[in-house]
Structures are given as structure tokens and as C-alpha cells.
Amino acid sequence: MGPMRMAHTITLVLLGGGVMLGGAAMMMPSPGAARQRECQEARAQARPDADQICASARSSSTRTGGSMFYAGGGTGSRGPALAGAAGFRGDPSASSRGGFGGIGRAFSSSSGG
Amino acid sequence: MGFAFADIAGEPYWDESAYYRFTEGEIDALEAATAEVERISRAAVAHAVAHDLNGPLGIPDGAWPIVKRSWQRAEPSLYGRLDLRWDGTGEPKLLEYNADTPTALFEAAVVQWEWLQCLDDGRGPEQHDQFNGLHEALIGAWGRLGLPPTVHFCCAAGSAEDRGTVDYLRDTAIQAGHEAPFLTMEEIGWNGAIFTDLEERPIEAMFKLYPWDWLLREDFGANIAKARTRWIEPAWRLIPASKAFLSLLWHLFPDHPNLLAAHLEPGLTGGPEIAKPIWGREGSNISAPGIETDGPYADQPRVWQAYAELPRFGGRYPVIGSWIIDGAPAGIGIREDATPVTRDTSRFVPHLFD
Numbered sequence: 001m002g003p004m005r006m007a008h009t010i011t012l013v014l015l016g017g018g019v020m021l022g023g024a025a026m027m028m029p030s031p032g033a034a035r036q037r038e039c040q041e042a043r044a045q046a047r048p049d050a051d052q053i054c055a056s057a058r059s060s061s062t063r064t065g066g067s068m069f070y071a072g073g074g075t076g077s078r079g080p081a082l083a084g085a086a087g088f089r090g091d092p093s094a095s096s097r098g099g100f101g102g103i104g105r106a107f108s109s110s111s112g113g
Numbered sequence: 114m115g116f117a118f119a120d121i122a123g124e125p126y127w128d129e130s131a132y133y134r135f136t137e138g139e140i141d142a143l144e145a146a147t148a149e150v151e152r153i154s155r156a157a158v159a160h161a162v163a164h165d166l167n168g169p170l171g172i173p174d175g176a177w178p179i180v181k182r183s184w185q186r187a188e189p190s191l192y193g194r195l196d197l198r199w200d201g202t203g204e205p206k207l208l209e210y211n212a213d214t215p216t217a218l219f220e221a222a223v224v225q226w227e228w229l230q231c232l233d234d235g236r237g238p239e240q241h242d243q244f245n246g247l248h249e250a251l252i253g254a255w256g257r258l259g260l261p262p263t264v265h266f267c268c269a270a271g272s273a274e275d276r277g278t279v280d281y282l283r284d285t286a287i288q289a290g291h292e293a294p295f296l297t298m299e300e301i302g303w304n305g306a307i308f309t310d311l312e313e314r315p316i317e318a319m320f321k322l323y324p325w326d327w328l329l330r331e332d333f334g335a336n337i338a339k340a341r342t343r344w345i346e347p348a349w350r351l352i353p354a355s356k357a358f359l360s361l362l363w364h365l366f367p368d369h370p371n372l373l374a375a376h377l378e379p380g381l382t383g384g385p386e387i388a389k390p391i392w393g394r395e396g397s398n399i400s401a402p403g404i405e406t407d408g409p410y411a412d413q414p415r416v417w418q419a420y421a422e423l424p425r426f427g428g429r430y431p432v433i434g435s436w437i438i439d440g441a442p443a444g445i446g447i448r449e450d451a452t453p454v455t456r457d458t459s460r461f462v463p464h465l466f467d
Contacts, residue, residue, distance in 0.1 A: 003135045003201045003426075003464075034145065035441060038152035047159050048187035049440075055257060056440040095302025095309040099333030104269030104298055104323060107409070110457055111269050111323050112216030112278065113394045 115281075116224050118274045121458060127220060128460040129228055131427060133447055135466035139201060140244045146205040146371050147435040147442040150195055153366050154210060155440075158184065158352045160365060169377060170355040171391045171414055176329045179338050179348045188347035189258050190440065191320070192218070192251070196455070197433040200424035204370040207362070208418075208432065209389070213346050213354035214324050216274060217434055217461060219281035221446030222247035225463035232465070241465040245444040247436055248285065254439035255289035260343060261317045263292040265310060268322035270297040274457075275322050282320060298323055303333055308342050318343040325351045326392050356391040356416045375418040385420040396456040406454055423453050430455070431462070 035056055042050035104111050119127040135143075161170060162184050167177040194215035199205040226245055230238050255264075266283050268275040283293040294310060301316070302309035308316040319342050321328070328334055337348075352358060359375035366372060374382040387401035390410035397408025401420050423430035429449040436443045450459040 003133050003139055003199075034148035034152050038148075038155060041152070041156060042159075045156075045159060047155070048185055049155055049159075049189070051187060052189040052257070052440050053155065094313050095304040097302045098299050099303055099336070100301050100323070100328065100331050101269055101298030102331050103327040105271075107269075110216055110272045110274045110395070111327070112214040112275055113211045 114224065114227060115277070116220065117277050119224075121274065124458060126458070126460055127224060128449075128462050131429075131462060132228075133426075133431065133462060133464040135244075135464060137242075137466055140466045143197070143199070143205055143244065143433065143435060143445060144442045146197065146199075147195055147437060150207050150210075150371050151193075151437050151440065151442070153362060153369065154212075154353050154358075157358065157361050157365050158349060161352050161358075161361060162349070166361065170352060170357045170361065172351055172355065173329070176325075176348075176351070179329070180351050181349075183344075183347040184349035184352075188343065188349065190347065190350060191254055191258065191345050191438070193346075193350070193353070193437045194218075195435045195437065197435050198373075198421050198423055199433055200426075205433070205435075206373050206421055207359070207371055208373070209356055209359065210353045211434075212350045212352075213326075214322050215434075215436075216278050216322070217446050217448060218247070218278050218436070220461045221245065221434065221436065221444060222251070223281065225446065225461075228463045229465055241467045243444075243463075243465050247438065247444040250438035250441070250443040251282070251285040252289045255286050255291060257439060258345070260291065260345075262290075263294070263314075264318045264320060264345070265316045266293055266295045266320045267298055267301060270299065279320070279322050286320075301333065303336050306339070308333075308336070308340050316342050318345065320345040324392075324394075325354065354392075356389045356393065357414070359418055360416050373419040373421055375416055377414070377416060379417045382417065382419040386417045387420040388415045388417050390415055396454040399454055401453075404452075404454055406456075423455075429462075432459075 035053065039050065039054040042053045116127065119125070162181050165177070167174065167180070172180060192215060194211040196208040196211065197205040198208050222245065226243060229241060229243050232238050232241065264286055266279050268279045279295065283295060286293045296310055300311055302313070304313070308319070310316055321344060325348055328337065357377060360377050363372055363375045376382060379386060379388065385402045387399060390398045390413035392413055393408065393410040396406055398410040399406045423432060429451060430453045431447050431449040432455045434446045434448060436445065445464065447462050447464055448455055448459040449462050450456060
């Protein structure tokens with residue numbers, strides 16, 4: 001069964017085609033194995049990003065069950081930490097400014113994607 | 114919660130009238146596909162740098178030394194988002210890689226998690242889980258990027274979505290121990306040797322929610338090579354951010370199960386195609402069977418990708434945004450539209466798995 005789009009009052013069972021996703025997942029390397037492989041490739045190629053990739057491979061290789069998906073509600077760290085860290089103003093006398101942002105001003109919406 | 118853009122342009126953006134429900138096996142499949150696409154993407158970036166492929170990628174010769182240098186210096190990436198097409202059958206397919214200025218992060222990391230905590234479906238939130246380790250991954254990542262104590266943050270003025278995304282990332286950086294002042298793009302100064310903030314302090318490290326392809330074309334862009342500022346995302350992220358990168362991936366990894374065929378010329382995929390401007394955003398200037406969108410990118414080179422229409426669930430077309438933090442999969446966010454094209458107005462819909 002594929003992913004389901006659930007309405008809060010009506011359950012929509014989607015036409016997923018009946019393929020067992022557990023089987024599909026087993027056809028792929030595990031995420032940890034993929035990152036270990038990427039680490040080995042990066043090292044073999046002497047790639048500059050090898051350290052970052054290999055550190056990531058080490059830190060994520062201990063996943064068990066669904067626990068890594070836990071998003072940390074127990075950490076108490078989701079509250080705003082920005083108090084006292086707002087933007088600042090000073091005397092912009094020595095530097096020239098306005099050399100960035102021109103293209104962004106031409107767009108009325110997000111610069112992101 | 115600080116979700117200032119739950120509505121955009123008067124229309125709902127956050128939509129909890131429905132949610133997507135996955136099995137753990139399905140989440141495993143998404144996580145594995147994300148790790149695999151990241152693996153081949155890094156290999157393709159290394160190939161592009163080694164063979165100076167900036168031309169096909171649409172990166173100007175003048176910008177290429179900056180891009181190459183950032184890769185050769187091993188400047189690490191903080192985050193990126195793979196947009197995946199998947200209906201729960203077969204393999205997730207990469208539609209594109211938002212490697213430079215991905216948004217929809219705060220709502221994925223925080224808002225949908227809070228939604229799960231409040232979900233009242235008679236089973237209680239403890240009976241469900243969510244593929245969402247974004248918040249902790251971001252806080253952990255800041256400490257591994259090798260950045261100075263102060264990291265400046267900037268974006269263009271005027272977009273609540275961009276400012277909300279930047280403020281959320283500032284929050285994670287502060288929780289990681291950084292000072293994280295904000296300024297707009299226009300407020301960045303240049304004193305002849307270094308970029309400066311409004312207090313004339315040097316900007317040693319800058320998180321910018323502003324595309325590299327814009328930065329390098331603007332008046333101060335010529336100063337980037339002279340300055341010692343560390344940029345996040347680093348300049349080498351221009352390579353996977355170019356939609357021409359999709360054709361490089363296909364060239365290097367033909368028939369890869371997580372890729373759709375893509376070429377820099379039309380008619381080579383062997384079937385229906387979608388044409389995308391290589392620096393386009395938010396579904397602008399797209400051509401596909403039965404679809405033509407307008408926008409400001411009509412004059413750009415394009416990439417032609419095999420067209421795989423998005424699945425339709427409950428009358429909506431979802432794209433799965435799969436996040437990579439510090440090089441590893443960390444969670445998903447789903448945006449859906451009433452049309453097969455995902456735009457800046459497409460709604461964010463939460464998910465869970467059990």
C-alpha cells in the first residue's frame with residue numbers, strides 16, 4: 001500500500017498500486033550503507049568533502065527502528081532563542097552599501113525555492 | 114510559534130485539513146533514496162569540478178574560480194532539499210535539487226512537528242512518528258561547519274517567508290552557540306577589503322538566503338573573490354543548484370533508479386518531456402504536456418527532463434521535499450497543489466508514519 005492522504009474526518013486510501021513498499025525498500029541500500037559507500041568513494045577520490053561525508057556516515061550509522069525520526073519534543077529546545085539577538089543598527093559610514101540585493105528587489109516573492 | 118507565513122498572498126499556505134500517512138517501510142525507502150541521490154550528487158559535483166563543466170551547467174567563466182575554490186577548500190554544506198516524485202510504488206524519482214536556497218524548512222522542522230503533538234485522532238501522538246529530525250540535525254550541524262563564533266544572516270527585504278526561514282536558522286545557530294545577527298542584502302557593506310555589517314564589523318561568515326546566481330551578477334559580486342567571508346551555502350552549491358545538473362547526473366548515472374532521464378537538448382529522453390529554465394524557481398517558465406507557465410526566466414537555457422506527472426491524491430498533486438542536513442537525510446516536508454506544477458503558492462501539508 002502506498003502513502004495515504006488522510007483527511008481529518010474522511011480517510012482516503014490512495015490508489016498506490018498494491019506494491020509492498022517494504023520490499024521496495026529492501027532493494028535499495030540502507031541509508032547508512034549508502035553513506036558509508038559515499039565516504040569510501042570520497043576518500044578514494046581524495047575529494048574535499050570526504051571529511052564531512054565520513055563524519056555524517058559515522059554519526060548516522062546507529063539508527064534502530066523509527067527512533068531516529070523522533071523530532072526532539074523532549075529536548076525543550078524548540079522555543080524561540082532569538083530574544084536579544086535581533087538585528088542591529090550602527091553608523092554605516094565607512095563601507096559602501098547597496099551592492100547586493102538589486103535582483104531580489106526585482107522579484108516580489110521569495111528568493112528561495 | 115512565529116509562523117508568520119501560514120497564509121501567503123491571502124491564501125492558506127499551511128493546510129492541516131489533511132495529512133499524508135506513511136508506513137515505516139515507506140519512510141525507509143524515502144530515506145534510502147535521499148541518501149543515494151546525495152551520494153551520486155557529490156560524485157557528480159567532483160566530476161564537474163575536475164572537468165571544468167561550468168559551461169554546460171550555465172555557470173559563467175568569471176564565477177567558476179569561486180565555485181571551484183569553495184569545493185577544493187572543502188567548505189561544507191549546511192542544508193539542501195531534494196524534490197522527489199513518488200506515489201508509494203517503485204523508486205522515488207528526483208525532480209530537482211534545491212541546493213542553494215531551499216525554503217519550506219521552518220514549517221517542515223517545527224510546525225508539522227507541533228501539528229503531530231496536537232493531533233487528535235483518538236490514538237494520541239505517541240502512536241505516530243514523523244520523519245523529522247531536522248531541528249536537532251541543524252543544531253548539530255552548525256557545530257561541525259568550522260565557522261567563527263559570529264555568523265551573520267541575511268536575505269532580501271520584503272519576503273515574510275524568507276525572513277521566517279532565516280530567523281529559524283538563526284535560532285538553530287544560536288542554540289548551537291553562535292552569535293547570529295541579521296541584516297538585509299542591501300545592508301551588507303564593502304570597505305574595500307572585507308564585507309562589513311552595519312557596525313562595521315567584518316563579516317567572517319554569512320548565511321545568505323539569496324541565490325548565488327544573483328549574488329555573482331550584482332555590483333558587489335566582483336568582491337566575493339577578494340573577501341575572506343565564508344558563505345553558507347558555499348559557492349560550489351551552484352553546481353547542483355543548476356537544473357542542468359540533472360542532465361549531468363543522468364550522463365554519469367544513466368538509468369539510475371532514482372533519476373529521470375534529462376538532457377540539454379529536447380527530444381532525447383524517448384518520451385514526453387518537461388522543459389525547465391536552468392536557474393528557474395517556483396515553477397516559473399515550465400513547459401510540459403498540457404502545461405505552460407509564465408515567469409521571468411524565459412530567456413534562460415533549459416534542461417529537458419522525462420516528464421513524470423505527479424501522483425494525484427485526493428485531487429491534489431504532492432511533491433516530497435526530502436531534506437539533507439550536513440550531508441545526511443533528516444526529514445521530509447510535503448507540498449501539494451491543485452495542478453501538476455508546484456509553485457510558491459502550493460500548500461504545505463503535514464505527514465506522519467506508523
